[in-house]
Amino acid sequence: MLMMTQTHLLDTKTHKHNLQPKKAKEATNLMLPSKPGWLAVHQAAWFGKETCLRMLLSAAQPGMINKRTERGETALLVAVSREHLECVEVLLGRGADPDIPNYDKETPLYKACERSNPAIVALLLNHGVVVNTRCIQGWTALQEAVGQNNVEICEMLLKAGAKHNISNMYGITPLFTAAQSGQLATLRFLLKHGADINSQAADGATPLYEATKNGHEQIVELLISQNADANKPGKRGLLPLHIAAQRGSDIIVSMLIPVTSKARVRRTGISPLHMAVERNRDDVLETLIEAGFDVNAQLSEEQSQLYEDRRSTALYFAVINNNINAVRMLLAAGADPNLDVFKPLMVAARQGCIQTVTLLVEHGADINATIPTHPTTFPAVYMFSMKYLPMFKYLLDHGGHALSCFDCTYGSRPHPPIKTSRSERDEMISVPSICRWAGPIIDVLLDYVGHVTLCSRLMEHLDSYSEWSSIKEKAAPPRPLLHLCRLQILQLVGRRRLKKLPLPGGLIRFLHHTPIRRSGHAQMPT
Known part of the structure; x- marks a missing residue:
């Protein structure tokens, strides 16, 4: 029986799964697995010892070439993961099965795409691997290559029959992955080959929605230029424009405004103005106002109920954030300070902000308004201003x-x-x-x-x-x-x-x- 001494093994970095093969002791039986299930062929593939691998395979028992570790890894999968091209050639030449996955259902082809190694991908494809096999989360080799932004590998996979419309367990297609991760090159490639630009994930998000959420300006620009639908909402009912306003992406907001339906925005029950003001995105607020979005748009009943104070207008958001610049912009654009049940003037008085109080009064805020749920015989705003006598006198x-x-x-x-x-x-x-x-x-x-x-x-x-x-x-x-x-x-x-x-x-x-x-x-x- 073939024996192997300790000198044949080299120290190496820790394995991806913390399964670096243990060094064989002298007189170890290489036909028996070590503790994690590694045979000598796995060790040779791990260290890239092509000559040793040839010797082992020449003397191996039938079937040892496809033996799997306790994580389901064949020697071929180990060699691919370590990017040892010569070992991959040896194993394929000796009849290794190129489609055996590990227990996460990751095949050698998937691993080669994960490593973004076109030479190994080409070698595997030449040996007739199945290209559309999915891993445990539903990802294909193509989707992994797209995530690595490797157009060369994507081209090889498509020519070998890879399908670009296969989605993973979350409903995400390769094109969605490219948009989400900001991979411009593979996105262009997939669009060129007919990938669905408006595919939706399980939560309803589109590639445009995801690119917006992650702030990928070039991706958004490309998708819009290719007629991506900006009026498809995500799981929360928000459109890409809402998300861009929330993130403060002024450039993306400017790109989305012309392709977003204001009627569709109204049906969501919340304006992008609300989103911008809530996060103090003043530049975005200014852009939206200049684009003609209604400064008096109110939250739907459903959206308003998400807030304990039942706020309704963008002006209320600006006042409660003590954002005087936003208050000034909204009032100058015609915001009505009397639409909310609990008036913005009351909020400003409670905060003791005389600048905001002055702006609101100058633009017609009702000093004598009452609170329906707390009736008083005098203006409710006095409850919040009595401790600030200069403000109290100003209101009088x-x-x-x-x-x-x-x-x-x-x-x-x-x-x-x-x-x-x-x-x-x-x-x-x-x-x-x-x-x-x-x-x-x-x-x-x-x-x-x-x-x-x-x-x-x-x-x-x-x-x-x-x-x-x-x-x-x-x-x-x-x-x-x-x-x-x-x-x-x-x-x-x-x-x-x-x-x-x-x-x-x-x-x-x-x-x-x-x-x-x-x-x-x-x-x-x-």
């Missing part, structure tokens, strides 16, 4: 209602505990998180109302801090005639028309409540 200066803030069901009678829902609705100033600002808030509000009566709860607040006593005096009737005249003029003329009146600047400032505060102005407690 621009049309906010002040009189309703003094409406109280109980008046001078005893009030129920603060925790009750009625007290929260009727008397927001008494909410624990607000009451420490009660004095300054009441002081500001009194500048915008005539004769009012402070309820017992408000009086309690003012009595709790000695420096607020002047506010009680300010509220006591009669109110100054000058102040009452100011209110009457504002009511008759309207704030927007004041500047057009032929009046001295000082009087205009007075009518606008420009602050010239007295020394006894109320302060917050420390």
